[in-house]
Amino acid sequence: MSQPCVNIGMVGHVDHGKTTLVSALSGVWTDTHSEEMKRGISIRLGYADTTFRKCPTCPEPQGLSVAKTCEHCGTKTEEVRTVSFVDSPGHETLMATMLSGAAIMDGAILVIAANEECPQPQTKEHLMALNIIGIKNIVIVQNKIDLVPKEKVIEHYHQIKEFVKGTVAEDAPIVPISAQQNINIDVLIGAMNEMIPTPVQKLDKPAHLLIARSFDINKPGTPIDKIAGGVIGGTLTAGTLKAGDDIEIRPGRKVESENAVRWEPIFTNVNLIIAGKEKADEATPGGLLALGTGLDPSITKSDSLTGQVAGVPGTLPPTRDLFTLELKLLERVVGVSDEESIGKIKTSEPLMLNVGTATTVGIVTSAREDVAEAKLKRPVCAEVGSMVAISRRIGSRWRLIGVGVIKD
Numbered sequence: 001m002s003q004p005c006v007n008i009g010m011v012g013h014v015d016h017g018k019t020t021l022v023s024a025l026s027g028v029w030t031d032t033h034s035e036e037m038k039r040g041i042s043i044r045l046g047y048a049d050t051t052f053r054k055c056p057t058c059p060e061p062q063g064l065s066v067a068k069t070c071e072h073c074g075t076k077t078e079e080v081r082t083v084s085f086v087d088s089p090g091h092e093t094l095m096a097t098m099l100s101g102a103a104i105m106d107g108a109i110l111v112i113a114a115n116e117e118c119p120q121p122q123t124k125e126h127l128m129a130l131n132i133i134g135i136k137n138i139v140i141v142q143n144k145i146d147l148v149p150k151e152k153v154i155e156h157y158h159q160i161k162e163f164v165k166g167t168v169a170e171d172a173p174i175v176p177i178s179a180q181q182n183i184n185i186d187v188l189i190g191a192m193n194e195m196i197p198t199p200v201q202k203l204d205k206p207a208h209l210l211i212a213r214s215f216d217i218n219k220p221g222t223p224i225d226k227i228a229g230g231v232i233g234g235t236l237t238a239g240t241l242k243a244g245d246d247i248e249i250r251p252g253r254k255v256e257s258e259n260a261v262r263w264e265p266i267f268t269n270v271n272l273i274i275a276g277k278e279k280a281d282e283a284t285p286g287g288l289l290a291l292g293t294g295l296d297p298s299i300t301k302s303d304s305l306t307g308q309v310a311g312v313p314g315t316l317p318p319t320r321d322l323f324t325l326e327l328k329l330l331e332r333v334v335g336v337s338d339e340e341s342i343g344k345i346k347t348s349e350p351l352m353l354n355v356g357t358a359t360t361v362g363i364v365t366s367a368r369e370d371v372a373e374a375k376l377k378r379p380v381c382a383e384v385g386s387m388v389a390i391s392r393r394i395g396s397r398w399r400l401i402g403v404g405v406i407k408d
Ligand SMILES: Nc1nc2c(ncn2[C@@H]2O[C@H](COP(=O)(O)OP(=O)(O)OP(=O)(O)O)[C@@H](O)[C@H]2O)c(=O)[nH]1
Pocket: 012, 013, 014, 015, 016, 017, 018, 019, 020, 021, 040, 041, 042, 043, 088, 089, 090, 091, 143, 144, 145, 146, 147, 177, 178, 179, 180, 181
């Protein structure tokens, strides 16, 4: 990709139109899996790339679009910015996946369907997650306006305004659209372009990649299906990678011997870089990458490396199987109809912990008012100071209850 890239997340309640909107913006359907087809909901993170473009000859004001030729004068449009969309699932059982996706978002579109009362439970829970993870660049989309009369759209707009009062999205623009009928998509592109800047590229640090997906091979027909090794996908938080570079992956591989279990880092090399849909010589932070590696595909298949970190050998954060967390708990549980208050964290209770793209369960070994220690069932590679989203099992679901910062 020739332009610096930004990762924009699609978040919001189930069936509000996230995947449809990604498709309207990028012209491609994000990954669809057979299980998703059966259940009719998104289960895993989906990805799609597009380019915001501008006509070089039409007079101002002329908005951005994704069209390759100008609809007014037919001139070939020019690239302004490349964008990767991270499509997260909206179902309440899939919060862990949403949180992994949020770790690699530079900004987000909160999709809210205009034909339902606002807020729906995961509209609230996803906004809270953005808040906790610190994603401030947000655009709100009022989708499916083709299904309701204008007065209802206005009433719904006021419901959204009331709902976001006092949250990180208080001043976010609200764009009424129909993803399915392609209404107001150009206005949305303009709002995204303004609200979601390309992140500052930290090129002078060693390369670190948060792994969000891993595959044995990519889909047939894509450039990466021609290589033999396993594929990892994710986003670089810092540094650059070139084809041929050596990489280390942590925590790596689980090794079981006699009575002990340990995790060994994996060492391999990058043999192909795909940024967006194109083969690239170099990968930089921002945007989603697929890296062909020298790994045996059995190591990368079925997202088995999701949540791990890859980077320059010897520079990765330590692998931890114990967290000491400085806590900041929410007042009430969100994402449920009955919003009970959140009690203190107790010793021996299991917590779901999300850090970067990793999800693990930790058993609390000690807990005070504002600090808790948890022994992790599956270790993670994480820096001191990293934010950890904390969820507690309430009924049959994990519910977001707060955030912790890793202490040494
Ligand atoms: N009428 C109308 N239907 C829409 C619109 N956008 C999406 N839909 C429909 O709403 C349904 C759900 O859309 P999806 O895009 O799958 O919703 P989603 O938010 O990605 O769902 P999950 O990822 O499972 O949470 C589908 O049947 C879409 O065709 C719209 O603008 N108008």
